[in-house]
Amino acid sequence: MKLTKRLHSCVQLEKDGRVLVIDPGAFSEPDAGLGADALLVTHEHPDHFDEGRLRAALDANPAAALWTLRSVAERLAPAYPGRVHTVGHGDAFSAAGFEVQVHGELHAVIHPDIPRVTNVGYLVEGSLFHPGDALTVPEVAVDTLMLPVHAPWNKVAEVIDYLREVKPRRAIDIHDAYLSDIARPVYDGALAALGGTDHGRLAAGEAAQL
Incomplete structure (x- = not known):
């Protein structure tokens, strides 16, 4: 499986000629979702969910489909009947040949006065975990963790x-x-020094083989 880092929290995965894109939001490239056979969105915040980018991807490939939580699915399902799927913690599904498990339920706390929205993380091919905006610990081993390194809701500790x-x-x-x-x-x-694992980063557009 090939991983290509896109801007911010968007990643692209390729396997057997199929493409899966996670979180093509407003901070990612305008074409971040284009070419996808499957799209996953972790939550409704605009840096992870951009309706225009998703519509462009779904319009460009009539066979493409989207898996996401209810708040996002409700925005797009009427325009794409049968192609938008609602998922939640504990679900497992196949998306364009990628096996995906869903872990997590809530966005990390930004401030006690800010209501927490739903957030789901995706374990792809039993290997790569993208947690969205949460520090969800899956109940399974993770080979490659996509690490939310800096956000309004976290600190380095x-x-x-x-x-x-x-x-x-x-x-x-x-x-x-x-x-x-x-x-x-x-x-x-x-x-x-302190994380206890091999830590690195990819520039936008840079790829790694998993």
């Missing part, structure tokens, strides 16, 4: 502890649009 708890073979940064280049070495050094 929590990210380090998350790595230690999940214990992936390797971690690759996502949710990094908020993090300036001048601060990256601080995060890289702390995560490499």
Whole structure:
């Protein structure tokens, strides 16, 4: 399986000529969802869910389908009957040949006065886990963890502890649009020294074979 990092929290996976895209939001490239056979969205916040990008992807490929939580599915299902699927914690499904399990229920706490929205994470091919905006620990082993490295709802100590708890073979940064280049070495050094796993990052458009 080939992983291509897109901007912010968007990732593209390729296997056997099929393409799956997770979270093509407003911070990702305008064409981030194009070419997808399957699309997954973790939650409704605009940096993960952009309706225009999803519509463009679904219009471009009439065979493409979307799997997501109810709040997002309700926005798109009427226009794409039979192609938008609602999922939640504990579900498992096949999307364009990719086997996917759903883990997690709520977005991380931003502030006690801000209501928490639903957030689901996706374990793809029993290997790669994308948690969206939460520090969900799946009840299964994770080979590659897409790590939300910097967000309004986390601090580096929590990210380090998350790595230690999940214990992936390797971690690759996502949710990094908020993090300036001048601060990256601080995060890289702390995560490499204290996270207990192989930690790295990919530039937008850079790929890795999993």
